[in-house]
Amino acid sequence: MALNPQQLAAVKHTDTPLLVLAGAGSGKTGVITEKIAYLIEKKQYQPRSIVAVTFTNKAAQEMKSRLSKKLGKDVVRQLSVSTFHRLGLNILRESPEPAGLRKGFTILDQSDAISILKELIREQNCPLEERTAQHMISTWKSAFLTPEQALAAADSDQATSGALLFRDYEQWLRSCNSVDFDDLINLPVQILKTDPQVREQWQGRVRHLLVDEYQDTNVAQYSLMQLLMDKFGALTVVGDDDQSIYSWRGARPDGLITLKDDYPNLRVIKLEQNYRSSQRILRAANAVISHNPHLFEKKLWSDLAIGDELCISVCRHGLDEADWVAGQILMRQYQKKCNFSDFTILYRSNFQSRHFEKALREKNIPYQITGGSSFFDKAEVKDMLAYLKLLVNPDDDTAFIRVVNTPRREIGPNTMMKLGEYARSRSTSLFSASHEMGLETVLSGKPLARVQSFVSWLTLQGDNAERGDAMAVVQGVFDDIHYRDWLETTADTPKQAEKMLASMDELLEWIGRMMVDEDQKDRSLAEIVNRLSLHDMLSRQDDDKPLNAVNLLTLHAAKGLEFPHVYMVGMEEEMLPHKNSIEDEDIEEERRLCYVGMTRARYSLTLTRCRSRQRYGESSLSEPSRFLADLPPEDVVTIGDVGENNEERDRQAGTDALASLREMLSRA
DNA sequence: GCTGCATGCGTTTTT
C-alpha cells in the first residue's frame, strides 16, 4: 500500500504515544496494518508483543484478514488482534483466581443477565424494570463502583432499589462462577491493579498497543488500555470524533482530548485525505456532519471522481421500499456485471432487515446478514448453549434453571423453589446443592430422585467433555436427551419444527467448524462456549473465496467497513434519528450515525424513505429524516416523490428489471 | 403439571 506523508509518519512513529485523528475513509485500517508490519519487519518486534484492539468482532476479523494477506497466517496467529472483551477474557482465563473465579467460568450475555435480574426483582419485590436495572448496574460497574458504594451514594429510591439488586446480582454471579460482559473489562483491570505478578506478566509482554476506533472507548476500557501499556508499551490510538456512535455504552468522544492530559508527550497526526468515496458522496456527508460541533477541526477532502448524484427514493411503505431496493440491486448487478456483494443495505435497527430479507428471497438474490443476534435469541439455540455451558461449568445456575426441565424431567417450579432456597441457605450453586445430604430435609421421594438423576447425568457428561473429543460429547448429549424429538413435539407447526431443527443443525455445524483451531489442534469445549458467548465465530467462508451476496447490516455494525454501492434505508424521522433520541433531544449522535453510513459508500449512495410505515401493525405516516434536508441539492436526485403514487418510478424500474430479465434468459 | 388461548406489550445501536 502506498502511504501519504501523514500515514507514513503515523507508521514510523513507534516509541511514544500517538493519536491518529483519522477521518472516514482516510486509510486508518491501512495505517494500523502497515504499522504492525513495520514493527515486526523493520523494528524486529515479536508478534506476540503487539496487541491490537477493536470494538466489534467484525472489525477484528477484518483486521486479521488484512494482516494475513500482508504478513501471512503464521505471523497473524501469534499477534493479539481482538475485541476489548476478548482481550479481557484472555487475561481472566490465564489468571481467574485473583478475580475470585474458577476455571471454566461462564460468560453471561445480556439476556442471561436480564433473566437473573428478573428473578431478583421478583424476589425483592423491586419496583424497577429489568432493563433499567441492567443499565444502572452496568454504569456502576463501568465506573468501578461496588454495590456498597452504589448504595451509599444512592440519592433516590430508584437508585437504592437498584443498588440492592446490584448487591444480589453480584452475589449470584460469583456463586455461579459467572461473569457478565462488564466483568470482562472490569475484573482484568482489578487484577492488573492489585496483583503484581499478573501485572508484571502482562506489562512485560505488551510492547505496542494499538486501539482502533478509539473514540468508542469507555472509562473501564481506557483503564485496561493504560494498565497494559504502562511499563514498556507504546501506544497508537486511531479515532474520529465524528464517528463516535457508542456513547450509550459509556464511550466519551472527549477521550480524544483527555488523552493529551494523561500523555503529555502525545503526538497527534491528522489524516484528512479520503481515498474511498466520490466527491459528491463526501460533500454530502460533510454537509450532514457540519451541523455538529467538532472537537477537532479537520477538513476531509478527496481527489477521486465527482461521481453520480446521490439518489433519494421515496416509497409508499416498507414493503414497497424493500421491493424497490431489491429490484434496483438485481437490475444494477446485471447492468454493471458486478457482484451482489458490491451492494449493501444499511439500517438503523435490526428489525428493519425483515422486509429486505423477504424481498431479496423472493427475487432469488443471495444475501448475508451481519449481526442482529436473532440466531442466539432463539429458544432452541439458548437451550443448547445452556447445556454446553453446564458441561463446562455445572455451577452455572442460569443455565441449570433453563434446561433442568427442558426436555421434561418432571422437575417443576415447586421442586426448583425448594432446591433454590436450600442452595441459597448453603450459599452454593444448585448443582452442588443437589449433591448435599442435607437436601433430603427439603426434598424427598420422586422429586429428589429426579433432581439427583439429572445432576448425575450432568456430572457424567461433564467428565466426558473434559476428557476430550468434545464433538462426540456434544452429539452424545443431544442424542441422549432426544432433543430432536423434543423440538418436534414442542413445535406447534411442522414448519416451525423444521425451522427449529435447522437452527439446531446450524449451531452444531458452527461448533463442528470451531472444534479445530488455526493450528489444527482441537479446541476445548470451554473455548468454544466462550466464543459462542461472545458471538465470536470464525467467518463462515474462506477469506480467499468471499460469499457473493448482498450485505445487510446496521449502521453501527458498518463502521470501519466500506462498500461500492450503499442503500441507506428508512431515512425517516423516528427511525434515523431514532425516536428515543428525538425525545431525549440528543440528535448529535444520530447525525454521526448518518455520517458513518454515508461515508461507507465508494461509488454510489441511495437513500430511501417511506411515506407511511407499519408500526406495531398500525399504519402511520412518516416524515422525511431531517438529515435529508442537509444534503446539497445539486448532488441529489429525488425519485418517486410525485404526489401519492410512484408509478413513474416503478414503471422505470419495471422496464429496467424486465430488460435485465431478458438478458438473463438469453444467457441461460 | 401441562396445554391452550387471550391479552397486552413492545423495537436502538454491541460485547
Add this chain to the structure above:
DNA sequence: CGCATGCAGC
C-alpha cells in the same frame, strides 16, 4: 404484527 407472559381449564 409477533412475541411473551399470564391465566383458566384439563
